[in-house]
Amino acid sequence: MNEYKPVAGSVSPNRKRRKIIGTSVYFVFLISTLVGIVSLGVLIFDVLDKGIPWLNWQFLTDYPSRKPEEAGLYSALIGTIWLMFMTALLTVPIGVGAAIYLEEYAPRNFFTKVIEINVSNLAGVPSIVYGLLGMSLFVYYLGSSEQFLGRTLLAGALTLALLVLPIVIMASREAIRAVPDSYRQGAYAMGADKWQVIKGVVLPSALPGILTGTILAMSRAIGEAAPVIAISALVYMTFIPAHPMERFTVLPIQIYNWVARPQEEFRGLAAAGIIVLLAILLTMNAIAVVLRNKYQTRSEE
Amino acid sequence: MDSRRKFWIRVEGSIVKWLFMACASVSILTTIGILVTLLYQGYGFFNEVSPWEFLTGTRWTPILKPRSYGVLPLVSGTLLVTVIAAMVALPVGLMTAIFLSEYAADNVRRIIKPILEILAGIPTVVYGYFALTFVTPLLQNIFNDLLVFNALSAGIVMGVMIIPMVSSLSEDAMISVPRNLREAAYALGATRYEVSLRVVVPAALSGIIAAFIIAISRAIGETMLVTIAAGATPRMALNPLEGVQTMTAYIVQLSLGEAPVGSLEYNTIFAVGLVLFCMTLLMNLLGFWIVRRFREAY
Numbered sequence: 001m002n003e004y005k006p007v008a009g010s011v012s013p014n015r016k017r018r019k020i021i022g023t024s025v026y027f028v029f030l031i032s033t034l035v036g037i038v039s040l041g042v043l044i045f046d047v048l049d050k051g052i053p054w055l056n057w058q059f060l061t062d063y064p065s066r067k068p069e070e071a072g073l074y075s076a077l078i079g080t081i082w083l084m085f086m087t088a089l090l091t092v093p094i095g096v097g098a099a100i101y102l103e104e105y106a107p108r109n110f111f112t113k114v115i116e117i118n119v120s121n122l123a124g125v126p127s128i129v130y131g132l133l134g135m136s137l138f139v140y141y142l143g144s145s146e147q148f149l150g151r152t153l154l155a156g157a158l159t160l161a162l163l164v165l166p167i168v169i170m171a172s173r174e175a176i177r178a179v180p181d182s183y184r185q186g187a188y189a190m191g192a193d194k195w196q197v198i199k200g201v202v203l204p205s206a207l208p209g210i211l212t213g214t215i216l217a218m219s220r221a222i223g224e225a226a227p228v229i230a231i232s233a234l235v236y237m238t239f240i241p242a243h244p245m246e247r248f249t250v251l252p253i254q255i256y257n258w259v260a261r262p263q264e265e266f267r268g269l270a271a272a273g274i275i276v277l278l279a280i281l282l283t284m285n286a287i288a289v290v291l292r293n294k295y296q297t298r299s300e301e
Numbered sequence: 302m303d304s305r306r307k308f309w310i311r312v313e314g315s316i317v318k319w320l321f322m323a324c325a326s327v328s329i330l331t332t333i334g335i336l337v338t339l340l341y342q343g344y345g346f347f348n349e350v351s352p353w354e355f356l357t358g359t360r361w362t363p364i365l366k367p368r369s370y371g372v373l374p375l376v377s378g379t380l381l382v383t384v385i386a387a388m389v390a391l392p393v394g395l396m397t398a399i400f401l402s403e404y405a406a407d408n409v410r411r412i413i414k415p416i417l418e419i420l421a422g423i424p425t426v427v428y429g430y431f432a433l434t435f436v437t438p439l440l441q442n443i444f445n446d447l448l449v450f451n452a453l454s455a456g457i458v459m460g461v462m463i464i465p466m467v468s469s470l471s472e473d474a475m476i477s478v479p480r481n482l483r484e485a486a487y488a489l490g491a492t493r494y495e496v497s498l499r500v501v502v503p504a505a506l507s508g509i510i511a512a513f514i515i516a517i518s519r520a521i522g523e524t525m526l527v528t529i530a531a532g533a534t535p536r537m538a539l540n541p542l543e544g545v546q547t548m549t550a551y552i553v554q555l556s557l558g559e560a561p562v563g564s565l566e567y568n569t570i571f572a573v574g575l576v577l578f579c580m581t582l583l584m585n586l587l588g589f590w591i592v593r594r595f596r597e598a599y
Contacts, residue, residue, distance in 0.1 A: 025494040097324030119328050126522025126524065129339075132338060223422075223423075252424055277424060
């Protein structure tokens with residue numbers, strides 16, 4: 001792999017021609033780069049164009065309806081917020097704990113290696129497979145006997161927690177790794193033991209990074225529809241869940257529900273729902289960026 | 302500090318160590334959970350349908366009579382959409398990566414990269430909407446016999462969706478090609494595109510191929526886009542103008558239908574899920590292996 005064919009042997013000696021080729025290739029590369037950017041622009045323009053006429057306060061506060069002009073996404077919006085916080089609550093302690101173990105405690109042995117490979121493989125498992133796991137384990141196996149779980153918010157949050165766990169672990173590991181070793185050594189020199197060093201020094205300095213990673217993982221979680229569909233199915237929600245053991249729906253599922261209908265009006269509702277979803281995601285990402293920037297400037301002081 | 306307090310600090314330290322280890326084991330338990338679920342429910346399916354019939358059958362009608370359980374139409378539907386996506390994403394993503402790594406000035410790259418990251422962060426249900434309500438009508442102006450649900454527009458939009466994955470992983474590989482290789486080529490009189498295509502790309506090839514494989518594996522597992530835009534008719538045909546059903550879209554279709562637990566219909570989704578899981582796992586492992594095995598050490 002380290003041998004390269006000599007360049008000169010296969011290059012035309014005609015300088016003018018090579019220059020022309022070079023310029024045209026440059027434009028091909030430039031146009032390719034623009035494909036992604038232009039697509040994003042067209043997508044956002046199309047969604048705004050079709051969705052804005054449907055977007056009003058009533059749309060945010062009404063329940064779904066068979067009549068498009070009365071339909072809203074209140075139950076889906078509340079469901080998404082519920083699901084996001086419950087997923088964060090479940091996944092952050094476990095993810096950060098796993099990251100601390102892998103970065104601070106784990107010996108370089110076979111078990112550690114297995115965990116590391118396993119985490120990166122889990123990140124590549126299709127999300128619908130997590131849906132199958134959640135449906136089989138949480139909804140039916142743990143839910144059949146006395147309605148312990150069933151198609152509830154908690155089952156959905158557990159499923160999404162497993163889905164985003166690899167992301168939280170990888171982001172937290174990076175944040176912990178970025179804490180300078182001199183901080184740890186300073187704390188050890190004061191007589192602290194390992195747990196005190198982690199609790200008092202490593203975690204506080206890694207916190208902004210962990211928080212940023214968590215927000216990004218949650219923005220992935222609330223955009224997911226496939227695994228949640230396997231848990232909640234297409235439920236017609238005319239109430240909002242009051243506690244984690246109730247049924248629920250989320251924004252991506254409501255959007256899918258509207259897209260799947262042939263009438264033009266529901267397409268408009270879907271576009272309006274997408275605007276709401278993208279606005280939430282954009283806000284979360286903005287918070288993550290602000291946190292990251294604040295953290296970076298502080299560590300340079 | 303009295304010794305009692307020291308003792309409790311030690312106890313706390315060893316308790317949290319075990320707690321953290323338990324946290325790390327959750328990821329292992331997840332993998333085991335996935336495997337057990339798929340194999341156990343799949344076992345129920347293969348008790349009634351022979352694996353041979355499942356893997357070689359060319360008709361997939363598990364809900365309609367006469368029932369037939371050949372998974373090939375779902376696999377071919379998945380591959381058709383994936384190939385179209387790859388035809389869009391691999392060249393475009395690679396050229397984007399070359400542009401960003403070899404041509405773009407620093408400030409241009411700082412603008413373009415976050416925009417591409419936004420593309421990667423958009424929920425797939427949004428891409429499904431875009432394929433169905435925008436790209437398909439647009440393509441119908443060109444192809445008169447394009448159906449409402451078709452593999453072509455789902456594949457194209459999926460290609461756009463995975464461009465950022467191809468471009469960012471390939472760019473990482475190209476940026477790690479050392480500067481002196483480029484400068485040696487320039488010193489020999491090579492132009493910028495000759496350096497890019499004949500020095501940097503070959504040197505970064507293992508990373509680029511791994512990026513391709515990981516992006517394709519992502520396309521195979523993609524669900525909502527194809528559920529919305531590609532349709533629900535399992536077909537063996539290769540005509541991209543018609544609808545196909547992918548493995549993932551079938552799983553969604555059936556989990557919406559409330560099939561009775563333990564029934565053969567219910568178990569089909571785990572058999573299909575098992576095929577899906579194996580395909581993506583093999584591709585991911587291959588991708589990681591290529592990165593490790595053929596990494597250029599400079």
